[in-house]
Amino acid sequence: MKRSLSLAMLLALSLAPSARAANEADYKAAYAAAEAASKEAAGMRNQWTVTASALAAAKKAADGGDFDRAVAAAREAEALAKASIFQAVSEKEAWKAMEIR
Amino acid sequence: MKARSVLLLGSLGAALIAFALASPGVIAADMVDPVADAKAFQNFFFQKFPNVKHEDFVNGPYSMNEDMKRQWQEKEEFPPYEFALEAGKEMFSTPFKNGKTYADCFPNGGIGIRQNYPYFDTGEGKVITLELALNRCREANGEAPYSYVKDEMASLTAYMAYTSRGKPMEIKIPDDPRALAAFENGKRYFYTRRGQMNFSCASCHVQSPGERIRAETLAPALGILNAMPIYRSEWSGMGTTSRRFVTCNSQTRAVPLEPQSDEYRDVEYFLSYVANGLPISGPGARP
Numbered sequence: 525m526k527r528s529l530s531l532a533m534l535l536a537l538s539l540a541p542s543a544r545a546a547n548e549a550d551y552k553a554a555y556a557a558a559e560a561a562s563k564e565a566a567g568m569r570n571q572w573t574v575t576a577s578a579l580a581a582a583k584k585a586a587d588g589g590d591f592d593r594a595v596a597a598a599r600e601a602e603a604l605a606k607a608s609i610f611q612a613v614s615e616k617e618a619w620k621a622m623e624i625r
Numbered sequence: 626m627k628a629r630s631v632l633l634l635g636s637l638g639a640a641l642i643a644f645a646l647a648s649p650g651v652i653a654a655d656m657v658d659p660v661a662d663a664k665a666f667q668n669f670f671f672q673k674f675p676n677v678k679h680e681d682f683v684n685g686p687y688s689m690n691e692d693m694k695r696q697w698q699e700k701e702e703f704p705p706y707e708f709a710l711e712a713g714k715e716m717f718s719t720p721f722k723n724g725k726t727y728a729d730c731f732p733n734g735g736i737g738i739r740q741n742y743p744y745f746d747t748g749e750g751k752v753i754t755l756e757l758a759l760n761r762c763r764e765a766n767g768e769a770p771y772s773y774v775k776d777e778m779a780s781l782t783a784y785m786a787y788t789s790r791g792k793p794m795e796i797k798i799p800d801d802p803r804a805l806a807a808f809e810n811g812k813r814y815f816y817t818r819r820g821q822m823n824f825s826c827a828s829c830h831v832q833s834p835g836e837r838i839r840a841e842t843l844a845p846a847l848g849i850l851n852a853m854p855i856y857r858s859e860w861s862g863m864g865t866t867s868r869r870f871v872t873c874n875s876q877t878r879a880v881p882l883e884p885q886s887d888e889y890r891d892v893e894y895f896l897s898y899v900a901n902g903l904p905i906s907g908p909g910a911r912p
Contacts, residue, residue, distance in 0.1 A: 569888065571880035572821045604821070611818060619816040622827050624662075624669045 546591040554598035555582055561605035570612035575604040657805040659798050659898055662812065666899040670847040674835070683851035683906040685844030689835035693842060697910070706783055706856040706908040709776065709863045713784030716777065721766040727781070730762035739782075739789035739905050743894050744797065745804040752807050752890040755782055756865055773884035774871060779854040779863035779908075786853065786907030794851055794905065796898040811895030814888050815846075820877030826892070841912060848900045850893060852909030859912065866893055 558579060565571045578601035586594035670682060674689070681688040687697040704710075717735065720726050728734035732741075742755035759781055760770035771777040798804050818825045829838065830846035837843070841859075853866045864872070867884035870892070874881040882888055 566880075569882065570819055573875065573878045573880055574821050576880065607821075611823065615817045615819070619813055619818070619825065622816040622825060622831070623812070624665050624831065 546595040548586070548591060551582070551586045551591045551594040551598065554595045554602070555579070555586070558582070558598045558602035558605060561602050561609065565605050565608040565612065568609065568612040570608050572604055572608045575601050575608060578604055657809045659805070659808050662808075663899040663901060667847060667902075669831070670834075670845050674845070680904050682845055683848035683900075683903050685849060685852060685909065685911060686835075686842035688845070689842055693912075700910055704856070704908075705858075705910050706854075706863060709780045709783045709854075709856065710787055710908060712776075713780035713782070713787075716781055717784050721763070721768050723766050725766050727759065727762055730758070730765065735785060736788045737792060739786045739907065740792040740795045741797075743890065743897060745799055745801065745807060745894070747799055747801050747804070750801075750803045751887070752811075752894045754866070754885065754890055754893055755785065756867060757885050757890070774865055774868040776863055779865050779868075782854045782865060783863065783908035786905055789905045790907070791904050793902050794848075794897055794900045796894065796901055798898060807891045808895055808898060810888070811891035811893070814892040815895055820874065820879030822877040824877040826873065844911075846896065848903040848906075850896050851900055851903055852906045852911075854907060855909040855911050857911045863908070 558575075562571065562575050562579060565575065578597050582594045582597035582601060585591070585597055667679075670677075671679060674682075677688050684694070684697070687694045717727050728736075732738055739755065742758070743752045745751070746753045756773050756778055759778065760773070763770055771781075798808055815826045818828070827846065829843045830849060834843050834845035850866060853869065854863055855869070856863050860868075860872075867889065870889045871881040871884060
């Protein structure tokens with residue numbers, strides 16, 4: 525019984541760091557990464573409206589002090605921006621498959 | 626050993642011959658051939674919709690469906706673009722502050738010339754659309770340019786299109802590599818998927834014309850610009866070609882480009898060229 529209690533406590537302690545609330549530094553890092561990817565997509569003339577919305581949502585949440593939500597939105601923006609970059613790169617050749625010949 | 630070398634050399638020779646025969650085909654496929662492209666483009670739609678009269682394609686969704694066509698014919702008795710047309714006529718003939726008019730900027734006084742736009746300006750090395758030419762005319766005469774997507778521009782182009790109704794689209798591609806590059810760039814833009822929805826212009830207007838997307842019937846790409854500008858019930862107002870491109874991009878969740886950006890000018894050049902021979906029907910009305 526004692527052993528299982530200590531194991532449970534150990535497990536709880538080991539999980540604690542990953543479950544901590546996000547802070548401003550986390551948000552700034554996540555937002556910077558998302559913004560960089562979004563700028564890269566813009567340079568390829570292939571931004572998505574949803575990326576801009578997610579970035580705006582991240583900023584709004586951070587302004588309101590909700591850094592958990594801000595980090596989640598920034599990460600979503602980064603993923604969307606990266607998907608738009610992937611699309612732009614793959615379409616450089618893929619568009620030809622659609623062409624009427 | 627000798628037999629193996631002969632076999633190896635023979636295979637190498639066969640591969641070289643095959644490569645030499647195949648390469649011209651590969652190069653030819655990548656060469657820009659607007660005449661062949663336009664022919665293939667038109668044939669695709671003519672074969673896909675054998676019952677649609679060729680000149681009817683310019684009526685967009687109304688060419689796809691008999692019921693809608695009847696509704697449209699009734700609508701044409703009191704067309705929703707009529708106010709814009711009247712306003713455009715008045716604006717067109719009203720002199721600028723310097724006394725000149727739009728007629729001074731265009732061939733034939735701007736009457737019956739819609740079918741020649743856009744054109745490739747060999748001096749500038751770029752595509753010039755009617756909307757761009759109108760704003761350049763204003764600026765050259767000391768007037769502020771109009772928004773490319775709002776009412777004044779739609780009214781002016783509505784009037785100019787109206788004076789050209791029935792004239793076959795007649796876009797030229799001069800013997801200039803930059804013109805061919807603009808055509809090719811427009812074609813690439815048309816077929817390239819973009820936005821979170823992963824749609825290209827062709828996804829709707831080549832693969833699915835006549836099908837419904839929510840409440841709308843999709844128009845065929847062939848002749849889609851011949852009816853511009855259009856009154857759209859969805860917009861509760863008139864819209865230019867620029868407005869159409871911008872809203873198409875937004876609908877696929879792509880951030881639209883600036884109106885009259887090179888890409889939009891080039892895709893207008895491509896779409897207009899492949900509609901050569903089909904009549905101007907603008908201004909149009911759409912659901």
